[in-house]
Amino acid sequence: MNSIGKKISDTRKQKGFTQEELAELSKVNLRTIQRIENNKNEPRGKTLSLICDALEIDKLDLQELNEFSKNRSVANFFINGTYLILLNILLTCIVLYLSVDSEANINSRIGALLLSFLIPFFIVCFTQNMKATERVLKFSIGWGVCLTTLFFAQGFRGALATGFSTWIFSCILIYVGVLFYGSMLLNATKIKNKD
Numbered sequence: 001m002n003s004i005g006k007k008i009s010d011t012r013k014q015k016g017f018t019q020e021e022l023a024e025l026s027k028v029n030l031r032t033i034q035r036i037e038n039n040k041n042e043p044r045g046k047t048l049s050l051i052c053d054a055l056e057i058d059k060l061d062l063q064e065l066n067e068f069s070k071n072r073s074v075a076n077f078f079i080n081g082t083y084l085i086l087l088n089i090l091l092t093c094i095v096l097y098l099s100v101d102s103e104a105n106i107n108s109r110i111g112a113l114l115l116s117f118l119i120p121f122f123i124v125c126f127t128q129n130m131k132a133t134e135r136v137l138k139f140s141i142g143w144g145v146c147l148t149t150l151f152f153a154q155g156f157r158g159a160l161a162t163g164f165s166t167w168i169f170s171c172i173l174i175y176v177g178v179l180f181y182g183s184m185l186l187n188a189t190k191i192k193n194k195d
Contacts, residue, residue, distance in 0.1 A: 005042070019033050089141075094115065095119075100166045116171040124178065124183060125182075146172075
């Protein structure tokens, strides 16, 4: 909920008004009040003034609160974005270490394949409400950086040789596949468990 909508909702509840009563007092449509409190509309101008008058709150305080919230959300966006990129690179490096290291053997490569399944499956469990394409875009940034670096550093043929011989391409395919189709796998297990 945005700051203005939350403040209006909280103030209305503190004063003991229902949404219908606030709509009647402020002479603002009930649907508009509902949309404001549900973060679907942001009140401006006359609507904001009418609501503020009915709730006896200062319009300027609400506008300042909203500006503060917008500034904070921009900072949160950059912090979350930085964290997401670092997390992606870290997870990619763990799988790469198991498969590309000069001492990597079949056991470590199988471990890399298992992690390529388990890490995104864990991510899917916690992001079930996220769309599959959004999940892939957010959580496979590290693999995009890895592939770009591989093709840039070794050229097309060298990257293909390295990718297939070290199982990197298999790990990427499993990782991205689980991120995309993991929700279907979870839903299938839920349905099976209900039966």
